[in-house]
Amino acid sequence: MNKQAILWVLRLLVGGLFIFSGLIKVNDPVGTAIKLEEYFDVFSNDIAGFFYAFKPFALYIATALVVAEVVLGLMLILGVKLKQTIWALGLMILFFTFLTFYSAYFNKVTDCGCFGDAIKLTPWESFYKDIILLVMISFLFIFRKDLPEETPKWASVSAVVSLILSLGLAVWAIQNLPFIDFRAYKNGVSIPTNMQPSAPLQYTYVMKKGGETFKFDQYPTDESYEFVEMVLKNPEALPKISDFAAWNAESDQTEFLFAGNKVVILSSNMSKMSDANLDALTELVKSLEGAPVDVVFMAAATQEEIDAFLSKNNWSVIGLQADATVVKTIMRANPGIMILKDGVVMEKFHHNNTPEATDVLDFFL
Incomplete structure (x- = not known):
């Protein structure tokens, strides 16, 4: 595969992922704003107090970010102002990589919201995903002189249309509700059912004896074993809702x-x-x-x-x-x-x- 083919594949992969991620979050800009507020709270306590000043503008920042993901991803694929687009995507992925690393390393914000509520990633999974994207964008940046310099008029028009449409969809979702609800409280869901495991939870019991480690499906009756930890074998069966509660001054309701x-x-x-x-x-x-x-x-x-x-x-x-x-x-x-x-x-x-x-x-x- 020659260099041009590799660059084209990278443009498709990076642009497609940004469009996919952006569209999921354009569906729910308020959710992205909530996640940004969490980051601003953490950063204001851990890094500098001025981050708290961004909280009132979280929804505007979130809307700009999710729309930019869609538009820049499309611009990369269509070949619109590629050098500037790669610069913008590079700065954006550096920002996202910092957020996901901070979440993973310091265990501060346990869900970065990279794909909204549609696809849940652990903080480290999110960070590794951003590192892969950073490498691909870096490759595009290094060989940016080999990319087309002229922008087809139809591509520029398409980018403007995507900006208008994605911004319009984001504003509509803010003023109404998300088009698609990916959360555990979506229409048709039984909340009490979602508060229960979907199947009996199964555990592996890790024990020690004589310097050796043993694993059991049931807790051993032999008291000579020393308990180390209990590992859940089927985490997918955990309740989808674990924190729902309502109460008043009298009691739990x-x-x-x-x-x-x-x-x-x-x-x-x-x-x-x-x-x-x-x-x-x-x-x-x-x-x-x-x-x-x-x-x-x-x-x-x-x-x-x-x-x-x-x-x-x-x-x-x-x-x-x-x-x-x-x-x-x-x-x-x-x-x-x-x-x-x-x-x-x-x-x-x-x-x-x-x-x-x-x-x-x-x-x-």
């Missing part, structure tokens, strides 16, 4: 949420909760009074804050507390609405798309 018909209004941060459609939410709450459904306001806040909000807006609903990370995972809107029937997610709504009471009740027929 998780099982209550899984019983019967529930309309759950969620807020991951009450101080940042949008009031743009509060009137529509209030109308929904009032319209469901007396209906065979429990309306619940579940927020990552103190019970006092929740009760004060309910009193201020005259909502006669049940107020529950929840973990902020869990609420963000369930709902990419603040506030948002989740329809539950016996613990099964029937539908989720952004507050911009607050449904009518009649539409909600149709889910319980």
